[in-house]
Amino acid sequence: MSQFNHIIDIAKYGLSNDQENLLTALNDLIEYSKKTKKINFALQLQSILKETIRHQQKSVLTKVGSDVHFQRIEDREFNDFIIEKLTSDYSFNNLICEDDVKEELKYLIKEHKAAELLNKFELPVANKILLHGPSGCGKTLASYVIAGELEKMMVVINLGAIVSSKLGETSKNLSKVFKRSTNEDLIIFFDEFDSLGKIRDYAQDHGEMKRIVNTILQLFDYLPQSSIVIAATNQLNMIDEALLRRFDINIRFELPTEKRITELINLTLKNGLFQFDKPKAVKSIVKETVGLSYYTIQKSLITAIKRSLFNLPIDSLPSSAKINTKIWKELIIKEKRAIALPK
Numbered sequence: 001m002s003q004f005n006h007i008i009d010i011a012k013y014g015l016s017n018d019q020e021n022l023l024t025a026l027n028d029l030i031e032y033s034k035k036t037k038k039i040n041f042a043l044q045l046q047s048i049l050k051e052t053i054r055h056q057q058k059s060v061l062t063k064v065g066s067d068v069h070f071q072r073i074e075d076r077e078f079n080d081f082i083i084e085k086l087t088s089d090y091s092f093n094n095l096i097c098e099d100d101v102k103e104e105l106k107y108l109i110k111e112h113k114a115a116e117l118l119n120k121f122e123l124p125v126a127n128k129i130l131l132h133g134p135s136g137c138g139k140t141l142a143s144y145v146i147a148g149e150l151e152k153m154m155v156v157i158n159l160g161a162i163v164s165s166k167l168g169e170t171s172k173n174l175s176k177v178f179k180r181s182t183n184e185d186l187i188i189f190f191d192e193f194d195s196l197g198k199i200r201d202y203a204q205d206h207g208e209m210k211r212i213v214n215t216i217l218q219l220f221d222y223l224p225q226s227s228i229v230i231a232a233t234n235q236l237n238m239i240d241e242a243l244l245r246r247f248d249i250n251i252r253f254e255l256p257t258e259k260r261i262t263e264l265i266n267l268t269l270k271n272g273l274f275q276f277d278k279p280k281a282v283k284s285i286v287k288e289t290v291g292l293s294y295y296t297i298q299k300s301l302i303t304a305i306k307r308s309l310f311n312l313p314i315d316s317l318p319s320s321a322k323i324n325t326k327i328w329k330e331l332i333i334k335e336k337r338a339i340a341l342p343k
Contacts, residue, residue, distance in 0.1 A: 006032055023049075027179065035218075081177050083156040085186075088148035095145045096263045096294065097138050097253060104251050105142060109149045115225065125225045126248035130193075132236040133253030136293030139232040142253070143189045146230065154187040159195055167208065170196075171215035178219045182227045193231035194238040213240050220246045256294050261286050268298055274305055277322040285325060288332050296335050304328035 006029040013022035026049055033041050079085075092102060108126055111118065115125050129146070131139040147154040155177075162173045174196075181188050190196065197216060198209050220243075223229060231247070233239060244250070256264065265282070269275070276282050289297050301323075308324040 003029070003032060003036070031175070078176070078180050080161050081158055081173060083158045085153065085155045086147075087151075087153050088144045090141070090144040090148040092145060092149065094267075095138060095141055096256070096260055096267060097142070098260070101142075101251055101253060104249060105146065108146065108249060112150055112228070119225070124248075127223060127225060127228045128220055128247045129228070129230045129249045129251070130244070130247040131230065131232045131251050131253060133234065134255055134293060135234045136295030137253040137255060138294055139234075139253055140189075140191060142251075143187070143230045143232065146228070147187050150187075150228075152185065152187050152228070154189055155181060156189050156191070159190070159192060163195070168211060170208070170212050174212070174215055174219065178223070182224050185226060187228045187230060190229070190231045192233060194233040194235040197231070197239045197243045213243060217242060217246060255291065256289075256297070258286050258290060260294075261289050261297060264294055264298060265301065268301055273320050274308075274323050275320065276325050277308075278325045281325045281329075285329050285332060288329065288336070292332070292335055292339075297332075300331040300335055301328060304331055 006025060009025040010022065010029065013019075013025055026045070030046050030049070033045070092106065095102065095105075108129065111125050112127075118125055131142055133139065143154065157177060162170060162177065164170050164173060177188065180186075197213055220229070236244075236252075265286070289300075292300075304325075304327045305321075305323055307327050309321055311324070312318070312321060
């Protein structure tokens with residue numbers, strides 16, 4: 001489709017006051033201009049469109065005799081593409097990880113809070129973050145911390161809804177999510193990103209994976225500095241190399257050491273309602289937990305707390321309760337057996 005055809009569509013929909021299709025046609029022209037290297041024109045048109053939408057307050061247009069309501073993307077459609085749209089109250093106090101990981105995340109926050117300063121010196125703001133490492137080691141929690149520290153709303157992408165069996169549909173869905181999210185200044189969070197950004201050499205993909213990866217590359221290249229994309233994966237080796245190079249920050253999360261496990265226990269029990277019945281036995285149990293993820297360890301501890309409570313008399317509950325260390329140790333052993341880890 002040529003630029004001439006895009007302009008005809010814009011004129012047609014504009015004259016017929018078909019606002020929904022007009023918006024689509026304008027976005028198509030912007031994308032076409034980017035692909036044909038007319039970057040300045042695309043950015044100018046994108047800026048005008050974004051400013052117009054912002055002033056329309058939820059994109060309400062008035063038509064003679066009636067009100068025609070439209071949004072850049074229908075709310076219903078956009079909601080299908082996300083699992084959750086949230087504001088986070090998490091901070092670095094909620095995140096237990098290695099010091100170098102926390103330091104990288106803190107520098108990211110500093111960059112965005114000092115964006116005006118960096119822009120003054122024409123320095124880029126890191127806004128594409130890749131979090132990788134074993135499952136259950138804090139990648140998702142880290143995304144919540146970023147959103148909480150920056151006080152920005154975040155959308156968790158529903159890959160099941162994004163990925164389509166129809167040729168080219170997945171790329172279109174991704175484009176829609178990015179356009180809507182950048183307009184609303186949302187953080188975009190992709191979990192299991194490897195399912196989207198796979199290496200482009202699989203014969204069974206018949207070009208579809210190549211198309212998806214190319215779309216993500218383009219969306220990354222034109223991502224506004226104020227927008228943030230966070231991708232998480234536990235299969236880094238599955239992600240296309242070109243995509244890996246696009247990320248400004250690449251952070252690996254590790255399984256917890258004994259020191260971090262102890263910190264996790266203290267954080268879990270910080271309300272002071274629970275204590276271990278045999279404090280001296282905790283150190284040996286901590287050694288048993290090495291090799292398990294943060295999530296698994298915390299889950300087993302909370303389960304042990306609940307099962308310990310079941311043994312208390314309902315009619316005279318104390319203000320605090322003891323955690324049965326034997327129950328917790330048994331749960332840890334079961335978890336290790338389940339993933340075939342040596343004791």
